[in-house]
Amino acid sequence: MANADDMLRVARTRAPELAAPGLSPRPRRKVAVLACMDTRIDLFPMLGLERGDAHIIRNAGGLATDDAIRSLSASQRLLGTEEIVVVMHEGCGLHGASEDEFAQALAADGVLPTWRLGAFDDLETALRQNLARLRSSRELPAREHIRGFIFDPESGALREVHVP
Template sequence: MSTPAHIPAEPPARRPRLTVQSGGTVTDRLVEANRRYAAAFDDPGMDARPVLHVAVVACMDARLDLHAALGLELGDCHTIRNAGGVVTDDVIRSLTISQRALGTTSVMLVHHTGCGLEALTEDFRHELEDEVGQRPAWAVESFRDVDQDVRQSMQRVRTSPFLPHIDDVRGFVFDVTTGLLREIDPAG
């Protein structure tokens, strides 16, 4: 079971940073952490359908603790993350499955201040091609104006023929220094 959205989540307890043991890898540490987790795991008996019927699309940036920042609990939402939180064809694929097969009706887009995509350009693809001899099929989706990129992402969701639920699509910029969300007006 999940905590209802109207009950604010407690801030996460600070845990000591885990370090890689000598001779081990980061993945080894994560697998060991999973063993400890599984030892105390109690199947919550949840369905794959999110309790709040919402999908959150956000950047993969490690500074964004979405569940804590949005007061979400396990089972509340579908979380779709990628570089920049950009709405790509694969994000549309995930949202389509989320809406059509698993019952979500709302989409929340979360970009953030200081995003690494602001420092990249499409030249990154050319550099990869020079290095590996093959050009990636995907676009970098870099941007200079985070507000405008959120608007573009909202527009991509709202105009997708695959998504039946486009009335509750909202976009935000998360400030990594204050932790606050700022809503973006789709009209500009």
Template sequence: MSHTVTDELVEANRTYAGGFTAPLPSPRPVRRTAIVACMDARLDLHAALGLELGDCHTIRNAGGVITDDVIRSLTISQRRLGTRSVVLIHHTQCGLLDLTEEFRSELELEVGQRPAWPVDSFTDLDQDVRQSLARVRTSPFLLHTDDVRGFVFDVTTGLLREIVPAEDAAR
């Protein structure tokens, strides 16, 4: 059997476990914050935001899209685990900028079944962040929507750029 990346990860875990100390006393994030971001491997959120283990809940998916499942996770994070702030982070050079609904058709041709999930692609990062902000701020399931902010992370500079929500820009 050949050596795989998963084998390397398991070995790294053995090394990690050798110096492992007792876990934090609670699953509640110390900073009472949930971060929703893209799954892109170039985003090291803890380093970029100065976070430590236990500071926040991190919810990631392709594009950092606010799906029903993200709302579900945020709802549990707020209602059961005490978070009060939500930070949304999209990024430059995102793969969803080039993906279209045709992707679902290609999958259907290849595997004989069309995926039930939408692609949720976008062409305007700022507008997609605004849409994400609106989805979070208007969700009836979320208790705390006063401190919801959205950003675009620049993968070439490491800097965040804040996006002003549509309703705030109109003022």
């Protein structure tokens, strides 16, 4: 379990390329991306992003949880973003997971969290619900430009899911 040590070592050797002197913390392209934490999703090359372009908010599923909305609210209200792109994906760990079993496992450890896992049975439906939650969140002053994409890690394809 030496990852943390390795990471520190690598970062030390790369300080010159990691430095961003003078780069604004305000996203250059005024966009925030909410995406699943899945290891196969490499957002920067996928979306043509460079450092400084966008806020990246990731969690299990890429779901519009309270905390994701907190981050998006800060992104818009404090740092000027005006657009949100949501990226969910085929083969997500939450797809078909059991909300009940997960809650039972937590309960067995004496934990009764206020949050839910966010398991879903249909990916497109989950994405549409996700977009609907964002579009109805008054924490976000800019809700005109919210789009949702599905990535397929097997083929590399990214497609949009349109909301009726």
